[in-house]
Amino acid sequence: MLSDKKQELVSIASKHLNTIGINHTIDVCGTITIQTKQGKVIYYPTKNKIQYKGTVTPGGIDNVKNLVESLGLSGEAIPQKIKDGMTCMTLRDYFAAQAMGSLVKQFDTHVITGDPVHHKLVATAAYRMADAMMKARENNND
Structure with missing residues (x-):
């Protein structure tokens, strides 16, 4: 279970991605995954880190947006609110x-x-x- 502070960071990042139309999933650890045409982008909002093809770099939500848009959105995930703002449906x-x-x-x-x-x-x-x-x-x- 995430602490309130970590849950808030995850929630803010998820809302921002939803606002700009980037579909994503969130696991129970608060990790955000975005499927692009060229592979998965994983964002760790509690650590402000981004992982793509095994390389982890520092970066916030704006860096995630720029990377995802440069790789091309795949539309592989359809956000569905399941519980506590989590999205889990592909x-x-x-x-x-x-x-x-x-x-x-x-x-x-x-x-x-x-x-x-x-x-x-x-x-x-x-x-x-x-x-x-x-x-x-x-x-x-x-």
């Missing part, structure tokens, strides 16, 4: 959640509420559908 997760609704309709209620094997089958099918959507998306960006 585009793949979003696609799987959307597919899940139509997949569940294909099963009887007793199948969904009963055997955990069926739950796993539906979840697996949802992620297979999400993977297909991600692949189609890649092919359409050529």
Whole structure:
């Protein structure tokens, strides 16, 4: 659990990124990850450090913004407020959640509420559908 001061730093950085339209995720340690077209940028707001391709450099949120914009945004993460301002949903997760609704309709209620094997089958099918959507998306960006 982050201290109040560290949580505040993470929250400020996240709000700033949201304001300028940079999608990101935040893990339980307060590390912010941004997926770019050329790889992940990791920002440690409590230490004012940025990591890209294994190299850690000092820098604040403005440096993160400049680096991310120079690398090209990928749009791989869709911020979803889960709890305490944390964002945890990737585009793949979003696609799987959307597919899940139509997949569940294909099963009887007793199948969904009963055997955990069926739950796993539906979840697996949802992620297979999400993977297909991600692949189609890649092919359409050529």
